[in-house]
Amino acid sequence: MQFSVKNFMSIKEKVTFSMLASKNKAHEENLIKDEKENYLKSAVIYGANASGKSNLFKALNLIVLMLKNSNNMQPKMPLPFVPFQFNNSTIKGKSEFEIIMKLDRIKYVYGFKLDKYKIYEEYLYYYPNGKQTEIFERTNVNDYHFTKSENELNDIKEKNMENKFFLVTVTTWNYEKTKPVYEFLTNGLNVIFEYEPLTGFAFERYDMDKTGKLRKFSLNLLSKTDLNISNFNVKNIKITEEYLLSVPP
DSSP: OEEEESTTBBBOOOOOEOOOOOOOTGGGGEEOOOOOOOEEOOOOOOOOSSSHHHHHHHHHHHHHHHHHHHOOTTTTTOOOOOOOOOHHHHSSEEEEEEEEEEEEEEEEEEEEEOOOOOEEEEEEEETSSSEEEEEEEEEEEEEEEOOSSHHHHHHTTTTOOEEEEEEEHHHTTTTTHHHHHHHHHIIIOOOOOSHHHHHHHHHHHHOOTTHHHHHHHHHHHHHHOOOOOOOOOOOOOOOOOHHHHHHHO
């Protein structure tokens, strides 16, 4: 629904990518309609080369990877901290991440602040009745605040480390309220950077394109991009062992 990042790679100041729709009703077919707010089914980011578009999604992907690997962290093991390099304050500062999501019609806000060796702040809120309710807050690396389930959460916090995410630790110990967010961020969110994972799927679709509809669409698209490509063919051939031996690794 919404993602924000600050001080990461080429991103110095806070940048936010939101799928919350405006009041404009020009493309209603691209809206997911909710009770009070509408959300976009798809969106496009465009801009000049090397303007930081990919780094926004690298930051989003980093959240997923760090949460997935949190239980494997050992004491003093470094975190993947990559700050903005062209300013002394950001190099010595901290990266900040926040993601807002809606799961089963309930809004959640999860965020954290870290450097190379420590997670300084971490928080998770949700809105079960439309009002912000704290699930946990973490400040000064090891200071935690809970409004509910204090005894249970106080026991679990002792099992956490300064370079581990409390969201992961508490979910691993079967705390129910954090499970929806953990499951979404580690299993429900997929970030694809490279084309390679899609090439097999694309070739399969072209091979199955018996009516030529996809081919016609592609040729029309190519004609509008001014690439001087007038035609193409897709062939499905069997690769032999001899051929595989002849190509570089």
